[in-house]
Amino acid sequence: MTTHETSAAPLGLRERKKQKTRERIRREAYRLFAEHGYEATTVDQIAEAAEVSPSTFFRYFPTKEDVVMQDEYDPALAEALRARPADEPIVEAILNSLRGPMGEMLQQDRDELLLRTRISFTDPAIRARQVAEQQRSEEGIAASIAERTGRSTTDLDVKCAAAAIVAVFTTLVRHWVEGDGKEDLAALYERHLPLLSRGLDF
Amino acid sequence: MTTHETSAAPLGLRERKKQKTRERIRREAYRLFAEHGYEATTVDQIAEAAEVSPSTFFRYFPTKEDVVMQDEYDPALAEALRARPADEPIVEAILNSLRGPMGEMLQQDRDELLLRTRISFTDPAIRARQVAEQQRSEEGIAASIAERTGRSTTDLDVKCAAAAIVAVFTTLVRHWVEGDGKEDLAALYERHLPLLSRGLDF
């Protein structure tokens, strides 16, 4: 590597074309996945729909799995969490993070998020990948909690808390997806996340 | 079908042989998975190790995935939960269930559980399957909670609670596996599950 990517790079025609190609492949893949399911969609079909050769598909994505999402949201949340005052109770801190730009981000990507999430809940093969990502999300959130409370990241209570939080998130998002995204995701968070702070009183 | 299976069937030589073959395939598969990983193990290898032809493998297991575990424990927990008095707080009820025969069951299968769980945490492809099972566990536990509290199974709070509980379980089991099962799993439950009842006070 002789050149470093700078955020202000003018981006020549070549780069722009590549980005567009990558995006086109990804978009067509998602469309086909949504239409016929992940397993039932072949790389050849994706390539054809994106108007590239199968070889080119593999140049952009090392494996078919790689075309599926990595979730930017949970890591972003872990980040946002770090900006909140440490004396704020964790659930409050999360809700406050979601009320900020983080929430707008979700609002913005609503449709794509809906589609992606639907796929990942529907298809077992993709689900696997998703779970791996989720694990990292948990670690990120655990790290935030640990940082805020001066505990260790390896603290089991911290890990359990992070796991519970992510689990509730997942449950709410699933509910949201099953309702075709008609409900307000943010409202669901506001309504059900506090369950964790007040304790499971069943 | 002209004959029906009766629980007291004396089980002819044919049936017994089949059972043994099935078990042998499963055992060898697990051994190889543990040794080389799920993906890296081919059906041919499993068949050879189990001393059957590849065709026979597929006669016993429709797909390679089908050779992996279904978890009997979480459903068993949901069952046991139903036997506890309804006025007992949920986390207490769970712990009490685990203190009974349910706990002995776990104790008994310790080694196999350790192996199976290790595989399912290690290998993404199997993890997918596991997650699907987990989903059903959540539903089972949600059903128990709903039944105990007279709420609906579709109640989002109930679903969130079940998800949180399973998430903590998973976290603890993972921790247990990572420590090679040296710690006492039951003790981990006792120590960290109450986190959920008293609320996340971070």
Added chain:
DNA sequence: TATTTATTGACAGTGGACTCCCATTTGGCG
């Protein structure tokens, strides 16, 4: 023992993910 039926192994596919290679095209640049 003779007949029937279930289980098996061998073998020849199929399809799809993924690799390698090479010729062609296309954008970057002097």
Added chain:
DNA sequence: CGCCAAATGGGAGTCCACTGTCAATAAATA
């Protein structure tokens, strides 16, 4: 424009899960 490097397409090839068929064998049954 003309050269170079990057990006692409096409094709041949590998690996492996999984299917289907058929003949041989072993168990159940008469």
